[in-house]
Amino acid sequence: MQELFGLDDWAAPVPLLTPREMGQADAAAIAAGTPGTVLMARAGRAVADAVLRRLGHRQGRRAAVLCGPGNNGGDGFVAARLLAEEGVEATVYLLGARGDLGGDAADAARQWLGEVHPLQAALDLAGLDEASQPHVWIDALFGAGLSRPLEGVARRLVEALDASDADIVAVDVPSGLDGATGEVRGAAARAVETVTFATLKPGHLLYPGRALCGALTVADIGIPEAAVTGLAPKAFANAPGLWRGAFPVPEAAGHKYTRGHLGVLSGPAVQSGAARLAARGALRAGAGLVSMICAPSAAMVLASHLTAVMVKPVRAGEAAANLMARHRISTLVAGPGLGTDESARERLLAALAAPAEGEGLTGLVLDADALTLLAERGEGIADRMPPRTVLTPHEGEFARLVPDLGLQAAGQRLSRLDRARTAAERLGSVVLLKGPDTVVAAPDGRTAIAANAPAWLATAGSGDVLAGIVGGLLAQGMPAFEAACAAAWMHGAAAEVCGPGLIAEDLPEALPQVAAALIGDAGLPPPIHLAPASEP
Numbered sequence: 001m002q003e004l005f006g007l008d009d010w011a012a013p014v015p016l017l018t019p020r021e022m023g024q025a026d027a028a029a030i031a032a033g034t035p036g037t038v039l040m041a042r043a044g045r046a047v048a049d050a051v052l053r054r055l056g057h058r059q060g061r062r063a064a065v066l067c068g069p070g071n072n073g074g075d076g077f078v079a080a081r082l083l084a085e086e087g088v089e090a091t092v093y094l095l096g097a098r099g100d101l102g103g104d105a106a107d108a109a110r111q112w113l114g115e116v117h118p119l120q121a122a123l124d125l126a127g128l129d130e131a132s133q134p135h136v137w138i139d140a141l142f143g144a145g146l147s148r149p150l151e152g153v154a155r156r157l158v159e160a161l162d163a164s165d166a167d168i169v170a171v172d173v174p175s176g177l178d179g180a181t182g183e184v185r186g187a188a189a190r191a192v193e194t195v196t197f198a199t200l201k202p203g204h205l206l207y208p209g210r211a212l213c214g215a216l217t218v219a220d221i222g223i224p225e226a227a228v229t230g231l232a233p234k235a236f237a238n239a240p241g242l243w244r245g246a247f248p249v250p251e252a253a254g255h256k257y258t259r260g261h262l263g264v265l266s267g268p269a270v271q272s273g274a275a276r277l278a279a280r281g282a283l284r285a286g287a288g289l290v291s292m293i294c295a296p297s298a299a300m301v302l303a304s305h306l307t308a309v310m311v312k313p314v315r316a317g318e319a320a321a322n323l324m325a326r327h328r329i330s331t332l333v334a335g336p337g338l339g340t341d342e343s344a345r346e347r348l349l350a351a352l353a354a355p356a357e358g359e360g361l362t363g364l365v366l367d368a369d370a371l372t373l374l375a376e377r378g379e380g381i382a383d384r385m386p387p388r389t390v391l392t393p394h395e396g397e398f399a400r401l402v403p404d405l406g407l408q409a410a411g412q413r414l415s416r417l418d419r420a421r422t423a424a425e426r427l428g429s430v431v432l433l434k435g436p437d438t439v440v441a442a443p444d445g446r447t448a449i450a451a452n453a454p455a456w457l458a459t460a461g462s463g464d465v466l467a468g469i470v471g472g473l474l475a476q477g478m479p480a481f482e483a484a485c486a487a488a489w490m491h492g493a494a495a496e497v498c499g500p501g502l503i504a505e506d507l508p509e510a511l512p513q514v515a516a517a518l519i520g521d522a523g524l525p526p527p528i529h530l531a532p533a534s535e536p
């Protein structure tokens with residue numbers, strides 16, 4: 001299972017640096033004594049290695065190397081030279097004049113002893129018959145220095161390659177992809193593989209960037225760790241290295257109450273399935289107890305469907321918060337199937353109220369209908385949210401909560417990452433913005449982008465299970481940002497276990513395999529050996 005989830009690769013947090021921050025890290029590495037030419041030599045080596053892996057040992061291997069006017073092009077020149085040394089027929093095409101190259105790129109170009117063709121010739125090549133095509137195209141046009149949309153011959157070439165089924169290996173990012181935002185500027189190459197350096201960039205994980213990068217390789221080019229940590233990065237890939245230290249490992253001597261009691265607020269009987277999915281997700285995520293808080297009219301439907309999850313009807317005149325405090329329910333998931341009418345709002349407010357006696361809520365997940373209520377009639381809801389609150393909107397709910405940050409908002413130029421971060425700061429809660437590239441953002445500016453969600457995770461009820469997993473982890477005491485990150489990752493990993501054909505009911509059932517991979521045998525009591533008598 002370690003292998004299935006690639007856990008060894010993700011043992012440490014993986015920071016995401018914007019192209020500008022990466023430039024600062026490069027500069028710090030150079031200032032600390034590694035010349036830029038050495039970094040470029042290693043970058044070109046990593047690209048050449050990736051191309052050689054792709055080409056294998058076939059006869060007459062041909063590579064077209066597309067070089068831009070900056071250091072990305074410099075990496076291309078290095079790769080071309082190393083490929084030629086390995087017997088690959090490498091042809092270099094350059095955007096602009098060779099004499100205009102400067103710095104490390106000029107140095108790399110000087111060491112390339114072959115011809116340099118104008119980029120227009122590559123465009124002509126792309127239009128030729130299949131037999132004339134190179135086996136691999138190396139896209140070293142623009143990397144971190146992309147500063148405007150692609151135009152002219154570069155754009156026409158990228159579009160021509162996109163229309164063909166050319167194998168493109170991109171250097172750092174597919175040219176035209178904005179490494180900070182994942183957006184395409186004008187046009188962008190669609191790579192089968194992208195080799196980037198030192199660490200990932202947000203644009204590698206945010207869509208459409210993620211789909212354009214193909215397989216991602218992060219090559220170590222000797223940037224010292226301090227050059228990256230010195231930038232105090234706040235954005236990370238969402239993977240276990242980021243939150244594993246806070247993941248709740250059950251103690252052998254613990255009991256169910258030490259693993260937390262979670263309540264799920266159910267809506268009317270006919271739409272109670274969503275709440276049941278959330279409850280099942282929470283239980284499988286390790287909550288010690290899960291109770292369904294419901295109206296008496298929904299109780300029989302729920303009871304006939306539930307076994308390990310308890311049903312707690314709130315009788316007329318009884319305050320839900322008091323009932324929850326009596327049962328030591330410290331965490332609540334509200335929203336799935338709740339409804340958005342006035343009675344739903346009243347029930348939500350009743351569950352969030354301070355109890356007459358005992359402890360109030362310490363953890364809260366607001367999802368689905370609860371988010372709509374918060375957006376449209378939020379008085380009384382927002383000020384009852386405990387510090388560990390996670391909001392789990394999809395794009396539509398997000399736009400209702402923070403209209404000016406919605407995807408379709410007029411003049412919207414922020415990336416998905418920045419939209420989620422700004423919303424979290426403004427709402428004072430952790431925001432988990434759902435999508436194939438789910439972003440988790442905390443009010444203190446920390447963010448994480450998911451990278452493991454399979455396509456088949458987008459299915460009815462999948463979000464309800466996710467809300468439950470977040471709640472289950474909060475109930476066990478996990479901090480809100482880490483709980484939201486871990487839940488999003490586990491949700492993706494569970495979907496990976498299930499495979500295509502997944503329905504939401506399958507997700508909770510796959511969680512034990514995911515948890516086992518995360519905690520190994522940590523929850524088992526220490527081993528007991530019954531040793532045979534030893535010789536005196």
Ligand SMILES: NC(=O)C1=CN([C@@H]2O[C@H](COP(=O)(O)OP(=O)(O)OC[C@H]3O[C@@H](n4cnc5c(N)ncnc54)[C@H](O)[C@@H]3O)[C@@H](O)[C@H]2O)[C@@H](O)CC1
Pocket residue numbers: 023026027036039040041043068069070071072073074075104141142143144145146147148149150151154171172173197221
């Ligand atoms: N020393 C370093 O900083 C290292 C940099 N490396 C490589 O260097 C790259 C960054 O190099 P640069 O900062 O030189 O930037 P790039 O090489 O990505 O591009 C900058 C050049 O492209 C031009 N340009 C930008 N957008 C354009 C557009 N749409 N149309 C036409 N021209 C455009 C700019 O005017 C500039 O001349 C990285 O992506 C990486 O591949 C690696 O070699 C590792 C070391």
Ligand SMILES: [K+]
Pocket residue numbers: 072139140141142143170171172173174175
């Ligand atoms: K590139």
